[in-house]
Amino acid sequence: MSTEGKFYVENSSNVSITGSVTYHDRPESRINFTNLKPGESTPKKSFSSGAGTKDSWYYDYSQGNNIRKGDKDCAFYDKDQAGPVVISIGDNSFKVSPDISGSCVKDF
DSSP: OEEEEEEEEEEOSSSOEEEEEEETTOGGGEEEEEEEOTTOBOOOEEEEEETTOOEEEEEEEEETTEEEEEEEEEOOOOHHHHOSEEEEEOSSEEEEEOOSSSOOEEEO
16 A cells, blocks of 8 residues: 655755755655755655655755755655645755654754
8 A cells, every 4th residue: 555645845944955855766756956045945746655664765955065965764654644745954954744753854
């Protein structure tokens, strides 16, 4: 059984960001953004997840003089109940919300 969901990226930092966020390293579930200004968000993108599994989010973006590349695993959450998943990129963090069970924040 799989769960359908949507996600988007929001810039919660003080500088513009350029790069991408991908769900489970699937090209069809990638959001690319260029010069996303503080306070701005990308359009929503769909993704499909296996029920009861952890979700892996891959990030690759530049933020000022910093280049951030890696992944963050998050515990399963019910995407249908929780609404869209927000990938919030802060000055020193990468956060996946909502995080119903466990921490979904990567601090730099």
